Amino acid sequence: MSEYASPEEYNLADLLCCAASREVRNNEIVFAGTGLPMVAIMLGQKTHAPNLKLIFEAGTLDGRPPELPTSVGDARCETGASRSSGLNDAFSIAQRGLVDLGYLGGAEIDKYGNVNTTCIGNYLEPDLRLTGSGGNPDINSFSKRTVFIMVHEKRRFVENVSYITSPGWRVKKWPGGEWVHRRELYGSAYQGGPSAVISTAGVFRFDEHDGHMYLDTYHPGKTVEEVKSLCQFDLDVSRVKGETAPPTREELRIIHEVLDPDEIFIPKNKPKA
Amino acid sequence: MSEYASPEEYNLADLLCCAASREVRNNEIVFAGTGLPMVAIMLGQKTHAPNLKLIFEAGTLDGRPPELPTSVGDARCETGASRSSGLNDAFSIAQRGLVDLGYLGGAEIDKYGNVNTTCIGNYLEPDLRLTGSGGNPDINSFSKRTVFIMVHEKRRFVENVSYITSPGWRVKKWPGGEWVHRRELYGSAYQGGPSAVISTAGVFRFDEHDGHMYLDTYHPGKTVEEVKSLCQFDLDVSRVKGETAPPTREELRIIHEVLDPDEIFIPKNKPKA
C-alpha cells in the first residue's frame, strides 16, 4: 500500500470514498447505488478487491465500466458485464440472498441505522418531499452488510427519522408498529444489516446485538466530542479506535486519474485559499 | 377453397388435422402442444389464418418454423420467431389472458371436457402411470377456447376420468371436491374452456351453460348411433349437424408436401389393400 496522503492533499469526498472502499472484501457480490457508492466500489475493485462482482439495480450484473457511469441505468454500466438484464433480475438476486454488501446513501439516520430518503417532517404534511425510497430498502433488506455514505449534520443524525425508508437493526413491526430486532421480523430472509456508516465526520458501526450505532473512527481533524455533538441521539463512543485512516496517494490517483477524472462525483482537491 | 378429397384420398389423421385446423381464426394467439396439434395449427396458418400467432410452451413466441418441429423444445421452433425465451414467459402470457386458442391431446375425457393424461385407474394404485400433465391444464386453464384432439375409443370417453388432469366445464372445487361450473372457480381468471373435441369419430362441442358435451358432426363413414355407442356417458346428439367436412385436396397437399413430408406425425394415406 502506498503511503498515506497528508491532509492538504485530499478533501472530504476523497476520504469518504476511500473509507467506503475499504469495507468491501475480495470476491464479494456488491450491490451499489448511484454516485459516491459507485466510485467507492470501483476503487475497491482497483485496489484490494479485484474479484468483487458488481450489481447495479437497473440490471447490469458483474460489470466493469471503463468510464464512470453517471447513474446505474447508464449505457456505461454494461461494458464488460457478465449479463445485462433488468430490475427483476437484480432484485430477485438480492432477495435470493446472493448479495454480500450493499452501498447506499441517505438524508437522515437514527441510532439503529434506520435511514430516511422519503420526506422531512410529518409524512402526511411534509416540510419537504425527497426522492423517495428507490432501491435503498430493498438492497438494505437483503444484503449481508450495508454501508451508508452520508453528509454529517446534526439534523441528519437524529433520535427518530421522519420516515423509516430503509430498515436498520431495530425496526417497526407492522401493522402494530412495535419496535423489534430486525432478525425477528425477517425470519429466514435475515442476512444481516447496516454494518457501517461513513459520514463526513467519522466511521460508525453497529452492535448487532442491541442494534446501537457506535463510533469506530473519527476523521482526521475531528474529535470524539465534536462527532458526539453532531448526533441528536446519545452516540456510543466507548469503542472508538482512533482516527480514520486517510486516503493513500495511490487511492487518490485512481480516483482522480482513472475513475473520476471529470469530477462527476468527486471534486478534485483545491489548495486551500 | 379447393374441392374436397374423396374418402380413399385421406386417412383419419388427415381428417383430424384438417378438422382441428378449422377451429382457428385469423389473427388469434394460439398455444399448441407437441404432435398433431402443431401440424393442425400450422395448416391453419397456411390456409385461412395467415396472421395467427403461435406460442410453444418451451418459449418460442410467434414462430414460423419452415420445417416441422418434433416437439415444442425443438431448435426448429425458433426459426422466424418474434422472440425466443422460456417457459416462464410462455405460461405468464397464458395466465395474463392473452391466449385465444389452446390445442391439446388427452388419454381420457368426460362429458364436461375434463381430460386425463396422468394415470389409468386409482391414482394411489394406478394400473398405468402415463406422462403426467405437462402444460395441458395450464394451457387449458387460461385459453379462451381449447381444442382437444383424441383417439376415440369407448374406454377413453368415460363417465368419470381416472384423474382430472385438465379442467373441463364442470370441475372439482378443492379442498372439498364438490362439482362446480368452471366459471365459479376461476373468477376473473375465467376466459372460457374446452370448445371442441376432434376425435377419430367426430367433432364434439360443449354447451357452455350446463357444460355438457354434444355431437356436432360425425366423420364420414360413421353414424350418429355408432358415435353414441363409443361414449360411456350419455352423449347429447340432439344438435348434430351432419358429417364432418372432409379434407380438401389443397389441405392434403400442404400437410404431406409442405408441413410433414417425412410423415413425422401424419402418415401418408396408403391405398387400401
Place this chain on the structure above:
Amino acid sequence: MGNSKRITMQAAAELVKNGSSLTFSGFTIWRRPIAFVFELIRQKKTGIHLIEVNGGPQTEFLVGAGCVDVWESCWVGHELYGKYGANLSRKVGTKEIIVEDYSHAEMMFRFSAAASGAPYAVTQTSLGTDIHNPEYDMLGRAGRRDGKRVAKKKYIFAEDPFFDAGQVVLIPAVKVDVAVLCVQQVGEEGTVRVGGQYYSDPEACRAADVTIVVAEEIVPEEYLRRNADQNTIPSFEVDYIVECPYGAHPTGMFGRYDVDGAFLKDFYANTRTQEGFDAFAKEWVFGLDHIAYLEKLGWARMLKLRANTALNYSPRR
C-alpha cells in the same frame, strides 16, 4: 404478414384518456418516451394515474403540467442533474397530487405479478419500514381503493405457511391501461429489440392492457426475426408503433445517444417554482412539434450526445 401497427405520435397520445393509468419504459433518466409525454401535455391530459417502477424527467414534466392525479412509485429525480422531483415535491406539499409509496423492488414485483397474470406478489423486502405503515395508505385515505383498478388494500401481512420463513408481505399487481415504451428498434409487426439493459420494460409492456412503442427506427420484422433470442418483446404484446428518432431526449438511449445533462439541469432549476415550470414548458413543449424541438436543440448539441458505435455511449474524452 400482419397489418402495420404504425400510427402518428398525435394519434398515439390520443389513446391515453383523461383518468387513464399509465406507465413507461426506461430507468430514471434513460429511455423515457419524452416526445410522447410532450404530446400528452400538448393535449392537456388530466387525472392521469401514473404507476411507475421508478420516476424521472417524464414524471416531472407530466406532474408539472398538471396532468397527474396519482403517482404510485418509489423514486423521482434527475440523478446527478437534479437531486429530487421538485414539481412532485411542491404538489405533494399543496396536496394537488396523491403519492403512494412502495419500495423499488415492490414496484418491480407488482409489475411482474401483473405481467404474469397473478393478482398479487409475495415478498420479504422492506419489512419494518414506514412503507408498510398502515397510516400511510394514501389511496385508502383518499377513498380510491375500489378493488377494480386500485387494489382493496395497499398490502397484506402474512406468515409464510410453507417453510416458516417469517413475515411476508403481499402486494397487489398493478393495473395499467397504457404502457408507452421508448426503444431502439421495433418491427412492423411489433417485435421489440431493446439495446442494453431492458430495465422493467418487458413487465411494463405485458402488465398494460394497451402498449404503444415509440422507436428510434421501425425495421423490417424479418431483420429482427433472424435472431429471435436477441429480441425483448414479442409482436403480439405491442398494439401500436410510432417512429420517432431522438424521442427519448433529454433522457439517454443505449447505443444511440447519451443523457443531455445540461438540459436536465436547466429543467430541474426551472421546476423549483410553478412559474418556472410553466415558462420552461412554454419554451420547449407548447407550440413545438418534434422536428421543431430538434431544430431548436440544434446539430452541435445532438452530435455531442451521439453514442459511439463501438462503445454504445458518447465518450467524455
Place this chain on the structure above:
Amino acid sequence: MGNSKRITMQAAAELVKNGSSLTFSGFTIWRRPIAFVFELIRQKKTGIHLIEVNGGPQTEFLVGAGCVDVWESCWVGHELYGKYGANLSRKVGTKEIIVEDYSHAEMMFRFSAAASGAPYAVTQTSLGTDIHNPEYDMLGRAGRRDGKRVAKKKYIFAEDPFFDAGQVVLIPAVKVDVAVLCVQQVGEEGTVRVGGQYYSDPEACRAADVTIVVAEEIVPEEYLRRNADQNTIPSFEVDYIVECPYGAHPTGMFGRYDVDGAFLKDFYANTRTQEGFDAFAKEWVFGLDHIAYLEKLGWARMLKLRANTALNYSPRR
C-alpha cells in the same frame, strides 16, 4: 480475473450427495446433461430427490438406475420417440418411487419463486383438477413434509384479497441443492450464453444452492462480455464448469446437434422392463467414459445429427 471454476465430470458428479435434491437444464428431449447423469449412475447415487420443471430421458436414466427416491414434476417421456416414462411408470406401480404431481406452469412458478427468493408463488392455474386433490399429496402421505427442504404443505387455497379475482392457489418455492445445466457456451468465470430457447434454465440455476454448468465449450470470458445482453446467466450464479462436447446426447442442443431419435426409441423400448433397462445401462453407461461413448456412437451417426450453422438444426432433406 477470478479463479477458474473448471472441474472434471467425475468431480462434478461427486458434488451430488446421496439424498440431495437435484434439477437440470433443458426441456423434455433438449439440452439435458446426459453425460453428467451417466456419471451419477456410475457413481451409484441413491435417494436423489429430483425436482424438475419437466422430465425426459435424464429422468428415465436416473429412475431406471435406482438413483431416485422422489420425483416432483409434471411430465416424463421421450416426446415422439417414446410415449411415456416406462421406468417411472413401472416404479410408481411397485411403489419404489414417490411421485408428486404439479402442473407444468406450477412447477415453473415454483422455480421462479425460488429464483426470486420468495417462499411461495400465487397462481390460478389448474384450479379444479386432481392436481389439487388433497388426497394426492404424496410427500405428505409419506411423512416427508418437514418444512425445511420439503414444504409443510403441497399447496394452500386462498381467495384473492386485492381484486376479488377468485380462488388462488399458493404453491411453495422449490428447494434445490444442485442444478446441473447443459449449454452451448460458458466463460471461464461462469458466464453462460444459451443458444435458442432458454427454457427454465435461468430459474433452475438461481433456485439451486450450487450450480454446475456442463458446456459444449468453455470460452474466454472476454468474448462473452463483449455482448452482455446476449448472455443468459451471470458469472456469480455458477459455481463449477465442465467442458464436455456432445454432453447432451442423445438429447439435442440448439445450433450444435439434433436429438438422436433412434437412440431414444431404442432406449424407450428397453425400458419396458427392468432387465431391459439394466442391459441398456450395461451397454451404454457402465464401463464407458464419455470418449468411449462417442467412439461407440461413431462418426457417421454424430455427423448426421450435426446442426447446420445457418439453420441451427440438421435439416431432414
